[in-house]
Amino acid sequence: MKKIFIITTVITAFLVLLPLSLVAEKKEEVESYKIGGIFAITGPASWLGEPERNTMEMIADMVNKQGGINGVPIELHIEDTVGDETKTVNAAKKLINSDQVIAIVGPSRSGTTMAVIPIVEKAEVPLISCAAAEAIVNPIKKWVFKTPQQDRHAVDRIYEYMVDHGIRKIAIMSGTTGFGDQGRKQLQKLAPDYKITIVADETYGPSDADMTSQLTKIRGTDAQAIVNWSIVPAQVIVAKNMVQLGMDIQLFLSHGFGNIKYVEAAEGAAEGIIFPAGRLLAAETVPTTHPQKKVLMEYKNLYEEKFNEPVSTFGGHAWDAMWILIRAIEKAGADKAAIRDEIGKITGFAGTGGIFNFSPSDHNGLTKDAFEMLTVKNGKFVVLEK
């Protein structure tokens, strides 16, 4: 008898409360801007995804505390891709079909971004990627934007430096990931423009433990410098192996090296490495007159205070993407096509990655000036003196 009583009570309570909760949910749907985030929060590219997720949540909190966008709060739907293409595609479909987001920030990796492009294009949802590859915005996709600087511009900066210093023959090494592969293609494509010859072209897997074979092969050529293009921790092993082999030619890395933990893991082997990167990594050394100075210091201070870890350029990409999106929503409201149009009109926006000037023919909005050549000195990133 007692049992029946309990069961009836539970069912009644459920029936009474159910409509209430439905009403509450429905009301929220109208009164919030649903923004999706897809990042590689765990998995081999997690050092990209985690700061990106943190940054996105931090900005949403800030905006919501100040009353939201035009009085409407932001509602985040964040999915973890584990850096995997299949999972990213599923996550994007979930965000679009079941969460009904009005725009998506992410994914973190070039490979996963390429995988979701057909989906957002078909569903007509604006996407601002945090991945670097040129192919994301070239050729232009109607609904796809990205905030990281272009690989091409990083290559431009490296090659310009080489030309200035009389380096004509180079070897390239790249990780076998989307980022490494796209970088390799850009290096090959742009080399003739600078009259640079690539004398060796080697790759390594993200889990490889030793790159002395590849480096030995390079040592057998007349390369004057090595460009190592990768984002995985294994890129550090290249620097260490070069010390082991006693190779003294200059090592250049990509902007994928922009994490001070890599310098620690290299144990001194990273000293003197030259790489192009956004100004965020050396924010303190940027002159106060620079238009990015204010935003760089603001993001750095906010992030480091809240999460108690150093900022990385990757979180900066999410910062830029999120503020660009908020600006567009301010004008366009929840209309996806209008949001896309507004993003395309943003000019003169100072972000952590550079000054963004979007246009119908440029869905990245940055020039090669977004990059600064940095080096490692006494275990710290500093602006390379010319």
Added chain:
Amino acid sequence: MNLGVQLLQYTLSGITVGSIYAMVAIGFNIIYNSTGIINFAQGEFVMLGGMTAVYLYKTLHLPLFISGLGAVFIVMCIGILFERFAIQILKDSSVITLIIVTIAASILFKGGAMFIWGKDAYVLPSFSGDEPFHMFGATILPQTLWILGFLFLIVAALTGFFKFTIVGKAMKACAFNRRAARIVGINVNRMVMLSFALSALIGGIAGVIVTPITLAHYDRGALLGLKGFGTAIFGGLGNMGGAVAAGIIVGLLEAYSAGLISSGYKDAVALIILLAVLFFRPGGIFAKKEEQALKTF
């Protein structure tokens, strides 16, 4: 630089990588030898060994030697707990079920490591400096010699243990036929626990000694485990000497194909030869026909 020196450097690179694979493969073999299970969490033991050592050394500032020992001990305890709480309570399940449990455990270990230590890559200092040895123009790191030394020590000890001691033989008996082993008075439960302790111990040692070369990273275990597993199959599951030989062969194949053909085909060459071996000699390159007939895999 002439081709001879290059070839020598490829050989040394191959040995470096191969000895790491062999270390992981041995862990697979111990558990296989006493339970017939393939422990897919073996790579995670290696990762845990490296990460724990880094934690003890860098965060608690213990001396390197103590950190290494401590890490090995902690990983061994994790291996015992894993066996007690995941394998023991399912002891009457089929081998396949237990293998799936080990996959689940590997995901748990990886997630736990990520939660505790974060997602960055860490490194331990080399045991005896980073100054490489030079041989005719090629170089090898002192740490590689440490790995090789430990490898041979462990293989010798384990081979002796399984061949000549009662406990070792009892462990092997459990794998062949649990019921028969129990009938002749072998404490099967204890033997299984011992095998997990041993393989976690070796995984831990591997983790500590390879970290100065490969870096420790929460995500490293799965891929190390995969290569180690391939190596164990290549050398014949359960065969300690075979694991070492196979590890070195796989490492050399990778290094030569990276150096002489193209680094893009490095993994492909190693995998194709591995497949060929499995196709023609499913028991591994060193298997005897009669021995293979007795094995489950």
